[in-house]
Amino acid sequence: MFENLSDKLQRVFKNLRGEGKLSAANMEQALREIRVALLEADVHFRVVKQLIENIKEKAMGEEVLTALSPTQQVVKIVNEELVKILGSHQSKLRFANEPPSVIMIVGLQGSGKTTTTGKLARWLSNNDHKPLMVSVDVYRPAARDQLAVIARDTRLPIYQGAPDETKPIDLARSARREAIQTGRDVVLVDTAGRLHIDEQLMVELQELKNLLSPVEILFIADAMTGQDAVKSADEFHKRLGITGVILTKMDGDARGGAALSIRTVTGQPLKFVGIGEKFDALEPFYPERAASRILGMGDVLSFIEKVEQNIDQRKAEEMQRKLIDNEFTLEDFRDQLRQIRKLGPLDSILGMMPNIGPIKNLKNVKVDEKEITRIVAIIDSMTPRERANHMIINGSRRRRIARGSGASVQEVNQLLKQYAQTRKMMKTFTGGFMGKKLGKMKLPSIENLLKM
Numbered sequence: 100m101f102e103n104l105s106d107k108l109q110r111v112f113k114n115l116r117g118e119g120k121l122s123a124a125n126m127e128q129a130l131r132e133i134r135v136a137l138l139e140a141d142v143h144f145r146v147v148k149q150l151i152e153n154i155k156e157k158a159m160g161e162e163v164l165t166a167l168s169p170t171q172q173v174v175k176i177v178n179e180e181l182v183k184i185l186g187s188h189q190s191k192l193r194f195a196n197e198p199p200s201v202i203m204i205v206g207l208q209g210s211g212k213t214t215t216t217g218k219l220a221r222w223l224s225n226n227d228h229k230p231l232m233v234s235v236d237v238y239r240p241a242a243r244d245q246l247a248v249i250a251r252d253t254r255l256p257i258y259q260g261a262p263d264e265t266k267p268i269d270l271a272r273s274a275r276r277e278a279i280q281t282g283r284d285v286v287l288v289d290t291a292g293r294l295h296i297d298e299q300l301m302v303e304l305q306e307l308k309n310l311l312s313p314v315e316i317l318f319i320a321d322a323m324t325g326q327d328a329v330k331s332a333d334e335f336h337k338r339l340g341i342t343g344v345i346l347t348k349m350d351g352d353a354r355g356g357a358a359l360s361i362r363t364v365t366g367q368p369l370k371f372v373g374i375g376e377k378f379d380a381l382e383p384f385y386p387e388r389a390a391s392r393i394l395g396m397g398d399v400l401s402f403i404e405k406v407e408q409n410i411d412q413r414k415a416e417e418m419q420r421k422l423i424d425n426e427f428t429l430e431d432f433r434d435q436l437r438q439i440r441k442l443g444p445l446d447s448i449l450g451m452m453p454n455i456g457p458i459k460n461l462k463n464v465k466v467d468e469k470e471i472t473r474i475v476a477i478i479d480s481m482t483p484r485e486r487a488n489h490m491i492i493n494g495s496r497r498r499r500i501a502r503g504s505g506a507s508v509q510e511v512n513q514l515l516k517q518y519a520q521t522r523k524m525m526k527t528f529t530g531g532f533m534g535k536k537l538g539k540m541k542l543p544s545i546e547n548l549l550k551m
């Protein structure tokens with residue numbers, strides 16, 4: 100699902116990539132392309148408008164995180180806005196304080212109501228609930244048979260109805276009674292649909308609602324129908340007051356835009372998505388996962404997250420100060436290496452790094468993580484005094500450190516030499532442009548690390 104939109108957005112970001120800075124001009128261009136991509140993916144124009152406005156506002160006002168490239172910044176902002184539009188949090192099913200909880204399944208004909216009723220029954224039963232299904236689609240005998248077959252296949256109970264029960268209201272009432280008597284805690288009411296919204300259907304659904312006081316009225320929307328699904332969701336909501344939406348057929352080549360629009364247009368959350376005809380092809384809807392699927396940039400997003408989590412601003416500033424004051428010890432050096440290691444495989448991190456400052460030169464360097472481990476091991480073998488003052492590390496101390504870390508004396512020598520050089524180099528370096536500009540980054544030592 101979402102492949103279409105995802106492809107388009109990726110193309111936009113690819114064009115942005117390589118731009119050194121986020122400027123008003125390239126931002127404007129990117130926004131225009133994002134807008135077109137969203138519209139082509141069937142996202143409602145009102146939603147697109149709002150989304151673009153929010154992105155724009157944020158991009159202009161955003162405090163620029165220097166550890167991110169322009170593309171990454173735009174991805175970050177677009178992702179945040181997508182998540183917001185999709186609902187921020189996963190919206191769970193509600194249950195009544197007093198069982199049974201009645202859930203009405205509504206929607207147009209062919210949207211997937213009956214199938215979804217079976218899927219929900221299966222999902223509920225897998226999640227410690229005891230569902231009871233009932234079909235009140237009395238207009239088409241085949242409709243009720245269809246649910247009976249589903250009940251048999253899922254081996255979950257259904258209220259079949261007495262021969263004289265032919266009215267939706269009666270069937271629903273009896274089903275609820277049976278649920279109470281047999282200790283079922285959720286009643287799933289599969290309702291009739293029409294090809295188009297009509298007055299009679301709405302009145303019937305309204306009556307059922309009044310009788311049953313459902314905790315949920317779930318609108319089943321066929322994702323393949325795009326904007327029509329959004330429109331009918333809106334109409335159902337105005338007439339009936341739906342409490343959530345299940346988007347079916349997301350396994351098909353739906354353009355995904357409906358998912359983005361329904362929530363904004365109706366104000367009601369997506370609760371599940373249907374991704375196939377089988378009973379287990381139902382997934383709770385997670386806005387964050389959906390947003391990153393739409394963006395198709397899971398790697399970039401998780402990198403952004405890591406940078407935000409791991410780069411501790413205060414510590415970074417402290418490190419800068421130490422560099423400037425030449426207090427940067429071997430202990431600090433080790434801390435930095437550990438910090439870098441926490442970010443994950445170095446190769447991939449460098450690949451995602453912005454193309455600025457000292458990092459620019461690192462792009463072609465192959466990083467060996469074993470190398471970091473080895474260096475950290477050598478520093479670990481030093482005493483705290485040695486780490487605080489490398490000047491005291493004489494020949495016999497070097498031999499001891501080598502023995503303790505399983506390295507050769509040459510390797511220890513090399514590390515110390517590099518460290519001393521780095522300190523010297525860093526002093527000039529940080530005094531200059533590194534000093535303020537890259538305050539949020541803690542990367543200077545990668546430079547020398549790579550030279551070892």
Ligand SMILES: Nc1nc2c(ncn2[C@@H]2O[C@H](COP(=O)(O)OP(=O)(O)O)[C@@H](O)[C@H]2O)c(=O)[nH]1
Binds near residue numbers: 211212292348374
């Ligand atoms: N591929 C796919 N087909 C689905 C999904 N949900 C329902 N269907 C199919 O859509 C058709 C109509 O479903 P049905 O439950 O009878 O719709 P109803 O008229 O709203 O009750 C059936 O052929 C279902 O198998 C889904 O998530 N994915």
Ligand SMILES: [Mg+2]
Binds near residue numbers: 212213214236242
């Ligand atoms: Mg049906």
